Amino acid sequence: MESEKSATVTYSPAAVLNLFNNSLSVNETKRIVQLKGIYIQGKGMQYSGYFYDIFRDESTDAAITILVPPLIRNELQPNKTVTVNGFITRRIINSSGSIQIQLTVTDLVGQTQNKYTEDDVRKIQLMQAKAATGYRDVYSWLKEKIITEEPFKIGIVIGKTGIIDNDIKHQLRESIGFYDLSFHRVNLSSEEEILTILDRLSNENYGLVAVSRGGGENLDIFNRFTIAEKAVSLQSLFVTAIGHKDDVTLLQRVADKSFITPSELGQFLNDVYNETVAELENSKARLIESVKLQLTAGYQKQIDNLNEKLKANEELRLKTAKDLELVYKEKMELLNGQLAGEQKLQAERVGILNDQINSYKKQIAQIEGKASVNWTIVVIAVIVGLIIGYLLKGH
Incomplete structure (x- = not known):
């Protein structure tokens, strides 16, 4: 087994x-x-x-x-x-x-x-493919470009006789100076022209491509599979601003973001710009306040360190001055002692000399009293006097 x-x-x-x-x-x-x-x-x-x-x-x-x-x-x-x-x-x-x-x-x-027709099935498959790859975040993309100040172009495809470019510009308001915006007029009833302009804008590295049309009917062109497929394949972000609230076309379904009207597209661009600038200003203010606090704390620490150094230097100075004063006093006492000794010695010498002078005077007087003068003794006395004078002068 x-x-x-x-x-x-x-x-x-x-x-x-x-x-x-x-x-x-x-x-x-x-x-x-x-x-x-x-x-x-x-x-x-x-x-x-x-x-x-x-x-x-x-x-x-x-x-x-x-x-x-x-x-x-x-x-x-x-x-x-x-x-x-x-x-x-x-x-x-x-x-x-x-x-x-x-x-x-x-x-x-x-x-x-x-x-479902064959075309319907293809459209469903296209929307499934778009959902699988993901709808790109237009708001975040624009915000990042504004923050980093990285240049980018926006190309808006409009009808040949359309006036919606004025509606978009009007809604942009003060942000119009920031966006590098260009309008491209084509026949929005021509599938070939739409495909051509989408290809051209993509090849010219437009960061954002939009298809915009005012109100009205005849939206069948925006349900064409080929146009929607081209929009999905674009490297550029793709948005629509087709003025029809009730009928949502295939092109709108596969767009990264869709707007009901062209004016709404302009308003969106303006809002993104203003909100991002406001956030930047608030961020800068917070950053400045943070840096200010950091600098203040740093300066205060430096001031405290300097005060401590000054205090230490002052203590050292006082100690040094006291030490110098003590040394000076000791030296002065030593010099005074030496001077007193010298003065005492000098007084003793003067006293000895005075005694010698008095002795010489007596001897001279005795000599003078004699009848005959001994000149040799006189000469010796003069010499001794000169020596004593010299000694007194030297001290």
């Missing part, structure tokens, strides 16, 4: 496909069923007595292959809603590793006009 469980079974791709094909069991494959859809003819080649055509949903892009006998096929009309009876079969496609569900038609029940 264990060896049987652990044994590895090797299949080929075809074997796997047949294994799953045989294992599929649906009650509807065992009886006749009724199928309704839009009939689309295939290539017109017959295989094994059948034509391989297609049934597609009326409201989606889901489809199934049907095998139609020649007699029934002759009665079927392409692109009409058809109801048939048949039985479900499966077909293995080895090249893609898939199992295809098919219906073999046995009889025609009925056929009616389609609920």
